[in-house]
Amino acid sequence: MSTTQHPADELIAILRLQHVPNIGDVIAKKLISHCGGPCAIFEDKRSQLLKIDGIGTQTIKHLYDSKNLRAAEKEYEYIIKHNISYNYFEDEEYPKHLKHCIDSPILLFKKGNINLEGRKIISVVGTRNITSYGSSFCEQFIAEIAPLNPIIVSGFAYGVDISVQREAINQGLQTIGCLAHGLNQMYPKVHTKYESDVIQNGGFFTEFWSSSNPERENFLKRNRIIAGMSEATVVIESAEKGGSLVTADIANSYNRDVFALPGRSTDKYSIGCNNLIKQQKAQMLTSAGDLVYLLNWELEEKNTKAVQKRLFVDLDETEQKIYAYLEKQGKQLLDSIALDCELPIFKTSATLLNMEMKGAIRPLPGKLFEAI
The missing domain is CATH 1.10.10.10 (Winged helix-like DNA-binding domain superfamily/Winged helix DNA-binding domain)
Known part of the structure; x- marks a missing residue:
């Protein structure tokens, strides 16, 4: 998966826009569309920008704050020094499913051997406290789906995430970890031992800069990338509340298919999945065949x-x-x-x-x- 190279001034303008407080990806895309490009935003008259829906005087004040430019220039130097790859949301190489999401990141950083071209993509998430039931299903599910050679996307976190990504590697599948921090670190640190295997068999995506740490709100933002990148999201075990249920809700908001592994009503880490099924927010998943059938895929x-x-x-x-x-x-x-x-x-x-x-x-x- 190649990367389009952008001129220095354009990449700095993209980074500068990404750093502005109160400007999320939806507003950023409006600005880019209205002005004709990221550089033009900072060259346009303020009076013209105020005509854009969602842009007020406070936003304009933040937009032209010089500290955002200084931060962007510093991050640009890091990107160049460490040869960081990236995809701008208008690039051809930007993940196609994610591109269709209104709030997808305007800039994604990446590392590894990621190749999304013409591939089926599934996101798999779940509890950090995976049980033997969930672990066994991860192994079974990945083994059954392997002949279709899909890409397995997850969050590289404890529990279901790392279990399913390791199984993907064992089956020779490409796997992508979506991170809640910059590419200059790895969280949790104990998973550093799996980093090289993931890079060899896929890689990592993140929207976060090298200065970003794995803070709680970053994980919630990261979840929309996991949900948006794929054709379907699979939830394997979840308590009544949890980040994987947030990911399922986001996937539903994107009109993507959601699947959940059912469990006994007395099992703490099946309550979330059972509720998704009961509330018709997810299809019941008992084998890879269910997903293949409902997505109209064909097994060999x-x-x-x-x-x-x-x-x-x-x-x-x-x-x-x-x-x-x-x-x-x-x-x-x-x-x-x-x-x-x-x-x-x-x-x-x-x-x-x-x-x-x-x-x-x-x-x-x-x-x-x-x-x-």
């Missing part, structure tokens, strides 16, 4: 058969009977399944629920069921 036939074979081994005798029936007959109603498989309705219903949790079948509108 060889992998589909391998997944089916593995599932079949995990099914008991009654489940195998129902699975074989659905695989042969296609979509069927509960009553038809019970009748043709010679099973009581109550037992058929309970068995179908177990099979759904194992990722062997999926429910469909109209009370239909089908084999995955």
Whole structure:
């Protein structure tokens, strides 16, 4: 993924705009569009800028504050000295899904071997306190999705983030960590040992300068990059409140698909996922097949058969009977399944629920069921 090089004065103007208090990415893009470019903003008359919706006298005062220029020049020197790569939001190389988000960063810094061209991209997030259930699902999910060669995006944090990124590397997939600080440091420090592996198999994105530290508000800002970069966001375990639920909400606001791993109602780190599903903010995810089906992706036939074979081994005798029936007959109603498989309705219903949790079948509108 190459980087467009911008002239020094233009890059400094972009940085200067990024540093102005009270000017977020939405207003920054309005200014750039109105004036015709970042340099022109600081050359335009103040009276003209005041005509732009959302621009007031206080904003203008901050805009022309010389300390922003000095900060931009200092960061520019750091970028040049350390050969930092970056993407401006109007560059062709800027992540295409993120480009469609109104509040996407006007400037993204990057490190590694990132290649987004023509690739499927999934964001995976979740609790820092991952359980054995979540860890096992991470491993299963990445192994099942690997034949499609997607890019796995996460936050490089404790728990689900680092687990899913390590599994991606184990499967030879490209993975991207979205950071809440500058590229001059790594947080958490204990994950520094994984940095080189991520760089070799993808890399890092951040909108934050070298002077930025991993503060709480930065993590919340970072979440919109995770949600915006991908076609879908997957939540693997979350307590009733947590950053991954914020990421899911942002993904929903971008009209992206959201998936959540269900769990027992008594499990603390399944409450958030169960609520997302219950509130219809996320589709239930029991296997990679659910995501592939709902996103209209296609698994290789060889992998589909391998997944089916593995599932079949995990099914008991009654489940195998129902699975074989659905695989042969296609979509069927509960009553038809019970009748043709010679099973009581109550037992058929309970068995179908177990099979759904194992990722062997999926429910469909109209009370239909089908084999995955």
